[in-house]
Amino acid sequence: xxxxxxxxxxxxxxxxxxxxxxxxxxxxxxxxxxxxxxxxxxxxxxxxxxxxxxxxxxxxxxxxxxxxxxxxxxxxxxxxxxxxxxxxxxxxxxxxxxxxxxxxxxxxxxxxxxxxxxxxxxxxxxxxxxxxxxxxxxxxx
Numbered sequence: 001x002x003x004x005x006x007x008x009x010x011x012x013x014x015x016x017x018x019x020x021x022x023x024x025x026x027x028x029x030x031x032x033x034x035x036x037x038x039x040x041x042x043x044x045x046x047x048x049x050x051x052x053x054x055x056x057x058x059x060x061x062x063x064x065x066x067x068x069x070x071x072x073x074x075x076x077x078x079x080x081x082x083x084x085x086x087x088x089x090x091x092x093x094x095x096x097x098x099x100x101x102x103x104x105x106x107x108x109x110x111x112x113x114x115x116x117x118x119x120x121x122x123x124x125x126x127x128x129x130x131x132x133x134x135x136x137x138x139x140x141x
Contacts, residue, residue, distance in 0.1 A: 005091065005137025006083040012104060012129040013083070017076025019122050024069035027062060075103055091137045104130045 026032050035041050044058040055063075079100055082090035090096055108123040 005133045005140065006087045008129045008133025008136065009100070010080055010083045010133075012126040012133065013076045013079035015076070015122050015126040015129070016072045016104075016107070017080060019119060020069045020072025020076060023072065024066060027065035027069060033061075033065060072107070075100075097134055097138075101130060101134060 035044070041058070044061070045056055047057055048055060049057055049060060082096065104123065104127045108120075108127045111120040111123040
């Protein structure tokens with residue numbers, strides 16, 4: 001299949017793998033996601049959401065950060081595997097190509113609406129790379 005398509009989609013997947021890994025590391029080994037107001041941190045660590053009293057807002061937030069990171073890492077690892085190890089299989093699977101595009105497009109939309117510059121630019125670049133890689137692969141001989 002398309003070598004250039006594989007490279008472009010692989011770069012897209014690598015962006016998500018790297019961003020997810022950095023996000024996971026920062027979630028547990030830094031204070032970058034802590035609120036600037038220490039009083040707010042105390043409140044988050046001592047209050048539970050209305051949904052359940054079995055966790056706190058702080059612990060739930062850490063769990064959301066971790067699951068969000070793992071999702072990006074899983075997507076990145078799987079799609080990097082697909083385009084490097086089994087590209088002939090991958091590019092024949094319209095379902096995988098579409099699901100991959102839906103994922104990157106949704107992550108871009110979330111980054112645009114809710115996040116900050118680094119994930120916005122990262123997901124924008126990854127989306128463009130994925131789209132161009134898919135088009136190149138689809139229309140190359």
